Amino acid sequence: MELKLISGTFLLVLVLATVAAADSQLGNKASAKDYAFNATCMEKVQEHIQREFGAAVTYLAMGAWANHYTVQRPGLAKFFFGSASEERQHGLAMLNYLRMRGHNSLSILPAELKPINEKYEWESPMDALRQALTMEKDITRFIKQIINYCTDAEDDHLVDYFITDFMDEQLRGQRALAGHINSLRGLLNKDPAMGNWIFDNKLNA
């Protein structure tokens, strides 16, 4: 009888100790694991942040070129500097998203940023706009890859966020650039001497 009581008490103590240990594990400070995100999806977003900030630096370089006194296209400079701010905002929004999802690496930002192809000057406004469109098409492709991968990984929140907050704006931006290229082409065909000047004034309006 006494032996039964002792072994019963021992069992109770063992159960309580196990529950306490489990509680203390659960009670640990919040970690990335609590958010149950797909680690590869998060890595893909982290990689993409570099592209968004890279695009921002590229647009800054394009704006600085257009602002050079030998180029003197203030409308184009305004457009490129505005685009640089938008790209920076995209990178920042993605960075905040990763943090919200519990991404905890401190080396989240790229070690260095350079304009695409390390290019700082362009042959003409058309040349710069065409490179900008190529860059945006690449970014669209990468965003689509992230959406496709994370759809398969069932990270619904990330997919919804990327489609709603980025893909729509991305496609509209791409369409605006294509429109600028066509407008400039039309003006240059009509008036090769004044086309660039008229186009720049239009952008600066």
Ligand code: FE
């Ligand atoms: Fe962007």
